[in-house]
Amino acid sequence: MRPLDLYEKDSSKRITIYFEGKVLDAYDGEKLPVALLANRIYWITTSLQGRKRGAFTFGPLPVVINGVKNMNGRKTAVRDGMRIERQNYGEFQEVVEIGENKETIQEVVDVAVIGGGMAGIGAVLELQEHLTVAIIEERGWLGGAMSLKGITQEGFDGSPREVIDELTSKFNENVKVFKGTISLGVFDEGEYFLVPAVKKGQLIEIMAKKVILATGAVENILLFENNDFPGVFRLDFALEVMNKWGVAPGRKVAIVGRRPERVIPELEKWGIEYVVVPNPKRIEGEEGVERLIDMNNNVYEVDAVIMSDYRIPDINPVTQAGGKLTFKWGYYVPVIDEQNRIREGIYVAGSVTGIKPHYANYLEGRLVGAYILKEFNYKSTPAVYREKLEKYEPEALPPLHVDFKAMDLKDVQICGCDVDLKKVDDVVKQGITDLQIVKRLTHLAMGFCQGRFCLFNGAILVSQRTGKEMSTIDLPVARPPLKNVRVKALAKE
Numbered sequence: 001m002r003p004l005d006l007y008e009k010d011s012s013k014r015i016t017i018y019f020e021g022k023v024l025d026a027y028d029g030e031k032l033p034v035a036l037l038a039n040r041i042y043w044i045t046t047s048l049q050g051r052k053r054g055a056f057t058f059g060p061l062p063v064v065i066n067g068v069k070n071m072n073g074r075k076t077a078v079r080d081g082m083r084i085e086r087q088n089y090g091e092f093q094e095v096v097e098i099g100e101n102k103e104t105i106q107e108v109v110d111v112a113v114i115g116g117g118m119a120g121i122g123a124v125l126e127l128q129e130h131l132t133v134a135i136i137e138e139r140g141w142l143g144g145a146m147s148l149k150g151i152t153q154e155g156f157d158g159s160p161r162e163v164i165d166e167l168t169s170k171f172n173e174n175v176k177v178f179k180g181t182i183s184l185g186v187f188d189e190g191e192y193f194l195v196p197a198v199k200k201g202q203l204i205e206i207m208a209k210k211v212i213l214a215t216g217a218v219e220n221i222l223l224f225e226n227n228d229f230p231g232v233f234r235l236d237f238a239l240e241v242m243n244k245w246g247v248a249p250g251r252k253v254a255i256v257g258r259r260p261e262r263v264i265p266e267l268e269k270w271g272i273e274y275v276v277v278p279n280p281k282r283i284e285g286e287e288g289v290e291r292l293i294d295m296n297n298n299v300y301e302v303d304a305v306i307m308s309d310y311r312i313p314d315i316n317p318v319t320q321a322g323g324k325l326t327f328k329w330g331y332y333v334p335v336i337d338e339q340n341r342i343r344e345g346i347y348v349a350g351s352v353t354g355i356k357p358h359y360a361n362y363l364e365g366r367l368v369g370a371y372i373l374k375e376f377n378y379k380s381t382p383a384v385y386r387e388k389l390e391k392y393e394p395e396a397l398p399p400l401h402v403d404f405k406a407m408d409l410k411d412v413q414i415c416g417c418d419v420d421l422k423k424v425d426d427v428v429k430q431g432i433t434d435l436q437i438v439k440r441l442t443h444l445a446m447g448f449c450q451g452r453f454c455l456f457n458g459a460i461l462v463s464q465r466t467g468k469e470m471s472t473i474d475l476p477v478a479r480p481p482l483k484n485v486r487v488k489a490l491a492k493e
């Protein structure tokens with residue numbers, strides 16, 4: 001077994017790959033950073049400013065594969081003989097060429113569901129008997145955040161994998177599933193909405209009469225020194241490497257953040273040693289985490305750090321589609337009407353409307369499906385779902401106080417695309433507090449994640465430095481495309 005494998009894998013799939021010339025064991029089809037992690041290789045790429053980066057915090061993951069530069073390591077499956085080398089960010093941006101040779105696929109459906117988490121699955125199951133549905137999911141599998149968990153979730157019987165398999169096996173012939181497909185946004189097109197999506201460089205144009213945004217939530221990124229260092233894991237990545245790929249994040253991990261209980265049972269299930277460190281200050285190491293130092297100068301010898309904090313709704317798809325935001329429960333959520341609509345024809349369901357257990361998000365998907373059935377004059381019972389949902393008040397996020405004085409802000413990354421906290425703080429301290437202008441001056445939220453992970457921290461910074469309430473801070477509207485792709489045809493270059 002490789003050093004961080006959690007169990008023996010199928011030996012018939014065993015292959016050899018090369019990283020920086022080093023010979024490594026891997027398994028055919030394994031995700032590239034996972035294959036490297038299993039061999040204890042954390043440092044995979046280098047940021048523009050020369051910072052060592054891994055694959056599991058934030059930011060892009062450009063690598064050289066078989067001599068070809070600017071490949072997205074995060075989306076690459078390893079194959080026998082693959083040669084991988086480090087690369088720095090350079091001009092990395094994934095470009096989707098829509099050329100003469102590739103015909104655009106067009107689909108016309110009643111409802112397009114963006115996001116294949118529990119909310120999206122619930123919506124599909126509700127709608128499919130009477131309406132045609134397309135469900136678009138960026139990951140190569142359905143189930144969203146719940147699919148990464150290894151422990152039975154409240155409201156469901158059985159392991160998350162079993163529940164998801166069972167529910168999705170009920171999809172009927174009215175349902176078209178687009179996995180590994182990124183939706184670029186929602187656009188008005190006469191009586192329809194156009195939902196352009198991209199799968200492996202192929203443009204798919206989905207025309208739908210109604211759209212459901214079930215795009216979920218993202219992990220809150222914690223601010224401390226070297227929070228981008230190889231070996232620091234966002235919680236969703238830590239869960240994915242363990243539960244989906246059977247690889248440990250490290251031998252001894254530190255859990256930081258205000259919700260350690262979100263990861264403790266998962267680590268215990270695999271017998272991974274951990275220590276909870278509530279007040280991280282700095283991470284140090286050569287090519288991966290070697291130690292974590294807290295605000296009281298206690299030193300923890302660990303080889304990985306997991307950020308286990310709160311989730312916050314991913315509001316980019318909402319603002320792109322023309323929705324407005326409000327500040328509630330400590331984070332930004334879409335303004336919705338009594339049928340969960342952000343505007344005529346566009347609905348929201350799941351953790352994008354407020355952070356709740358997976359089962360509640362599933363119910364909300366069904367609820368929105370029921371509203372749409374009614375719109376199409378089919379019999380449905382939204383009130384039943386509404387009543388069940390009442391028991392789930394969304395989770396409140398306590399205000400985060402960043403201890404600016406205790407840290408070297410240059411070493412704290414607020415945005416994966418090489419924007420440090422000092423750069424943003426300097427601008428805010430000059431009195432510039434409009435995030436739209438901060439964005440232009442610092443490049444915060446301009447890159448890889450389009451602000452999904454960093455705008456919230458930008459708002460916290462402005463609020464803390466100026467005393468302005470979070471509710472009065474305007475977040476810049478997301479522009480298409482929602483994800484880090486440049487579609488040449490759309491850009492009309």
Ligand code: ATP
Nearest residue numbers: 115117118119138144145183215216350351358361
């Ligand atoms: P829960 O929060 O309980 O897990 P949920 O369904 O509300 O339920 P997620 O599990 O986060 O939320 O699922 C949302 C899914 O939407 C994720 O799997 C994510 O990959 C997908 N997604 C988000 N944005 C896009 C996009 N632009 N295109 C395609 N898929 C997307």
